[in-house]
Amino acid sequence: MKNILTLICLFLTGVMLAQSPVGAWEWTETRDGQKVKGVVTFTENYQAAAWFDAETGAFIETNGGSWKLEGNMMTEVPEFHTSDTSKIGKPSSFEIEFDGNDKMRIVGMETWATRVDAGEPGELTGAWLMSGRKRNVEIQERDTDRPRKTMKILSGKRFQWIAYNIETKQFMGTGGGTYTTVDGKYTENLEFFSRDDSRVGMSLEFNYELIDGKWHHSGKSSKGDPMYEVWSKRN
Structure with missing residues (x-):
């Protein structure tokens, strides 16, 4: 009996330890009659949350940073x-x-967030910082x-990028x-974009490759301009 109880305790401890926010979560709430969708993406050390109109994708707010x-x-x-x-x-x-x-929810709040994924499949899962651009033939x-900083946070299925300044507290934009990721093609499906709501619903396809641990990302921007970016994993 003692051994059985020990095994049960170990099992329950394992279940508790297995509970982790890493991945993506989403929920809906109502604000002054407006149906709002909220999403939050957790990597091992960083997170980003965003709220936008559930029907139009109109951006409302975002916040994020480190967590433990x-x-x-x-x-x-x-x-x-x-x-x-x-x-x-x-x-x-x-x-x-x-x-x-x-x-998952914050204790005291009524709304529960539903898990979208736990970081899988996602070859690009993690927090990344833009670390370079190719100009002509030179990076x-x-x-x-x-x-x-320009940071991009990806779970197994969701992404959000954010441009901001930690000293001036200036916010420059976000989208997600x-x-x-299929056969070297990285495709984003925009649900919100703070700079231009009209681009909500667009699907943007890029080429991607991991070279020496860095994410090389090329194609055309939401404006149709050619681009080649390099992203480095954030620890």
């Missing part, structure tokens, strides 16, 4: 926050709870430690949605 989980207490340190820049750089802690492995590198 100790027990059920999550602590986040925002690097960007469009609705309250005073929160940038300041740790904020709150309790979260899971219902199985597919539901011009960019210092990823500078305050001005779902993506696929």
